[in-house]
Amino acid sequence: MSRRGNRILVPQAKAGLEKFKAEIASELGLTNYESIDKGELTSRENGSVGGEMVKRMVQEYESKI
Numbered sequence: 001m002s003r004r005g006n007r008i009l010v011p012q013a014k015a016g017l018e019k020f021k022a023e024i025a026s027e028l029g030l031t032n033y034e035s036i037d038k039g040e041l042t043s044r045e046n047g048s049v050g051g052e053m054v055k056r057m058v059q060e061y062e063s064k065i
Contacts, residue, residue, distance in 0.1 A: 017053075024052045 008014055018034070025033030028048055030041070038046055 020053060021049060024056070025049045028052065 022033050025031075028045075030036070030045060030049065033049070
C-alpha cells in the first residue's frame with residue numbers, strides 16, 4: 001500500500017495558503033511564523049494555526065451557500 005500524504009492538488013494555491021497561515025499565526029500571537037522552526041512550537045500552537053485556518057475556510061464556504 002502506498003502512502004500519499006498531503007498532496008498539493010492546486011500548486012498555484014500554495015503561496016496563498018502560506019500567506020493565510022502567516023496571517024492566522026500573527027493573529028494568534030506567533031510572530032515571524034514563516035521563519036520559526038515549527039519543531040520548537042508546541043503541538044497546541046501548531047494545531048491552533050491549522051485549526052483556525054480550517055474554521056475560517058468552512059465559515060467562508062458556508063457564507064457562500
